[in-house]
Amino acid sequence: MRSSVLGSRLLFICDAAVALASSGIATASAPLTTTLNITVEDLWNLYIGPVETASINTTVEPTPIPSAELIPPPQLYYPSYLSGAQIPGQGKNESWSLPAGFWWGVSSASYQVEGAVKVDGRGPSLWDAFTHRAMSVADNQTGDVTINEYYMYKQDIQRIAAMGVKAYSFSIAWSRIFPFGNGPINEAGLKHYDDVIETCLQYGVQPQVTMYHWDLPLYIQLSYGGWTNEKIVDDFVAYTRVLLERWGNKVAQWYTFNEPISFCGEYPVPDGYFTRTTDIPDVQQPFWCGHYMLLAAGKTYQLARSMNITVPISIKNNGGYKLPRTSSDEDTEAVQRAWAFNEGWFADPLFLGDYPSRLKNFTSSFLPEFTAEERNMIKGASDYFAHDAYTAAYYMAPDVGIEGCLADANNSLYPKCYNSTYTLPASEGGWLIGPASDPNTRWLHKATEWLPAFLHYIQDTWTPANGIVITEFGMTEPFEAYKTKREDILTDPLRSAYYRDYVQAMLMAIQEGVTLVGCLAWSIADNLEWTAGFTVKFGLQYVNLTTQERYYKASFFELANLFQAYMRDSE
Numbered sequence: 001m002r003s004s005v006l007g008s009r010l011l012f013i014c015d016a017a018v019a020l021a022s023s024g025i026a027t028a029s030a031p032l033t034t035t036l037n038i039t040v041e042d043l044w045n046l047y048i049g050p051v052e053t054a055s056i057n058t059t060v061e062p063t064p065i066p067s068a069e070l071i072p073p074p075q076l077y078y079p080s081y082l083s084g085a086q087i088p089g090q091g092k093n094e095s096w097s098l099p100a101g102f103w104w105g106v107s108s109a110s111y112q113v114e115g116a117v118k119v120d121g122r123g124p125s126l127w128d129a130f131t132h133r134a135m136s137v138a139d140n141q142t143g144d145v146t147i148n149e150y151y152m153y154k155q156d157i158q159r160i161a162a163m164g165v166k167a168y169s170f171s172i173a174w175s176r177i178f179p180f181g182n183g184p185i186n187e188a189g190l191k192h193y194d195d196v197i198e199t200c201l202q203y204g205v206q207p208q209v210t211m212y213h214w215d216l217p218l219y220i221q222l223s224y225g226g227w228t229n230e231k232i233v234d235d236f237v238a239y240t241r242v243l244l245e246r247w248g249n250k251v252a253q254w255y256t257f258n259e260p261i262s263f264c265g266e267y268p269v270p271d272g273y274f275t276r277t278t279d280i281p282d283v284q285q286p287f288w289c290g291h292y293m294l295l296a297a298g299k300t301y302q303l304a305r306s307m308n309i310t311v312p313i314s315i316k317n318n319g320g321y322k323l324p325r326t327s328s329d330e331d332t333e334a335v336q337r338a339w340a341f342n343e344g345w346f347a348d349p350l351f352l353g354d355y356p357s358r359l360k361n362f363t364s365s366f367l368p369e370f371t372a373e374e375r376n377m378i379k380g381a382s383d384y385f386a387h388d389a390y391t392a393a394y395y396m397a398p399d400v401g402i403e404g405c406l407a408d409a410n411n412s413l414y415p416k417c418y419n420s421t422y423t424l425p426a427s428e429g430g431w432l433i434g435p436a437s438d439p440n441t442r443w444l445h446k447a448t449e450w451l452p453a454f455l456h457y458i459q460d461t462w463t464p465a466n467g468i469v470i471t472e473f474g475m476t477e478p479f480e481a482y483k484t485k486r487e488d489i490l491t492d493p494l495r496s497a498y499y500r501d502y503v504q505a506m507l508m509a510i511q512e513g514v515t516l517v518g519c520l521a522w523s524i525a526d527n528l529e530w531t532a533g534f535t536v537k538f539g540l541q542y543v544n545l546t547t548q549e550r551y552y553k554a555s556f557f558e559l560a561n562l563f564q565a566y567m568r569d570s571e
């Protein structure tokens with residue numbers, strides 16, 4: 001029914017023959033290359049198939065949180081190293097404090113938490129296609145239901161407010177607002193987020209909103225190749241204009257993009273499933289994606305300012321701290337290449353005015369130079385240096401050397417031509433960089449000692465005028481998904497230690513002169529961890545996926561207690 005309200009769009013179809021044939025729309029007697037007028041429902045039927053629905057399918061009104069649930073765990077971990085005045089049971093270092101105005105919060109992303117994927121006119125996204133059809137997910141899970149945030153947000157916002165959380169960072173699903181990504185607007189999608197934002201404000205929690213956390217409207221991918229096509233810039237800005245007009249200064253902070261390094265790395269999308277819509281060579285596709293992302297972010301930023309929207313707008317960048325594996329010149333250079341191809345790819349244009357030279361050496365043969373106007377538009381389009389800073393790794397030159405790799409486009413490390421690992425060389429004992437997280441998040445270790453150096457590096461290299469915000473940090477407790485007893489799940493010592501040591505490292509860096517403005521822990525509750533499904537858990541709350549009940553983990557109390565201890569009295 002809603003499909004007819006939203007109308008239909010043209011789509012050129014050539015390799016969806018099987019899906020078409022089985023849907024009964026056409027019989028596959030001739031090779032299927034055709035242009036069809038398709039509705040949102042057709043997109044679902046042709047490209048995704050049946051989806052699961054939740055048994056809880058109306059908005060849950062919050063019920064009071066039983067006071068027993070708010071009792072912190074007994075003191076489980078005694079800090080061993082603190083000297084000087086201590087508050088018993090709290091372990092406060094009196095020489096540290098958070099700056100005035102500092103905020104902390106918890107975070108989530110639409111596809112990972114919302115569920116209700118076909119409800120109220122939402123169109124399918126790239127990730128519906130990835131989980132259902134085009135990628136293998138560790139436990140064959142999808143975002144169809146996940147933790148049902150679409151209906152549970154009131155209860156969840158109440159639950160974080162009760163823990164003293166100051167900010168909730170969530171993302172808006174583009175395909176709830178524009179089911180095709182462009183074309184008709186879906187008012188029901190806007191109404192949903194009206195209420196999420198209102199509920200935050202009602203509970204005194206700052207709403208912080210990411211406009212794009214990877215869930216590209218599928219139609220945009222199918223019709224012109226998504227982020228590999230310049231057309232996306234105008235479509236994105238048309239979408240963000242709607243968000244800015246509706247909620248401009250009501251939202252405490254906007255983030256235009258989450259982790260372009262990650263989503264641009266999804267290109268090329270799997271060939272066997274998606275119609276090939278571009279001639280751009282595979283190795284170049286991520287860089288075109290990044291280029292259009294920067295233009296879209298710059299245009300959105302300028303648009304917001306022209307609309308008198310004054311709240312901070314930033315881009316969430318990501319990456320860990322990079323240590324040279326040995327002190328050799330080659331490994332030192334490998335670290336510089338790693339900064340250039342990760343953080344620098346976006347931070348250099350945003351804070352310094354152009355791509356890093358090590359990256360340009362590769363991209364200048366195909367990417368256009370930014371015009372002076374584009375350069376000015378992009379430089380300054382992130383008010384904060386917003387970083388998802390989870391962990392650290394060692395970097396080194398490829399086995400064939402950096403020059404050897406650069407001379408060989410078939411080298412698997414080309415064009416980046418650096419390598420990385422989590423262990424020291426065998427000659428130095430082969431030790432790991434820090435305690436390992438869950439085996440399904442191999443990239444993540446508890447290596448919090450690097451954080452002060454990382455924050456100094458960011459501040460010294462990119463000199464962000466308004467300071468740094470840590471927009472995600474978090475830990476998977478090893479083997480948590482195997483635990484069957486609720487009390488075992490809720491006692492999460494590695495995550496608790498990670499948060500404690502991480503916040504202390506933040507405090508140390510602040511005392512050393514780093515301008516850190518706020519931070520967001522990932523995540524509000526256990527959720528769909530992309531292709532790891534539900535096999536790994538990042539939540540500060542456990543979610544029973546059968547009943548959809550939420551429970552605070554010990555680490556949530558640890559984190560809340562730390563901020564309570566170090567927030568200035570006036571906050």
Ligand code: PNW
Pocket residue numbers: 109112258259262318319320388390443472522529530538
């Ligand atoms: C972030 N790395 O992704 C995402 O923004 C979240 O959606 C995700 O759930 C969370 O971190 C946990 O994975 C990352 O390899 C992906 O360093 C990869 C890395 C870091 C963050």
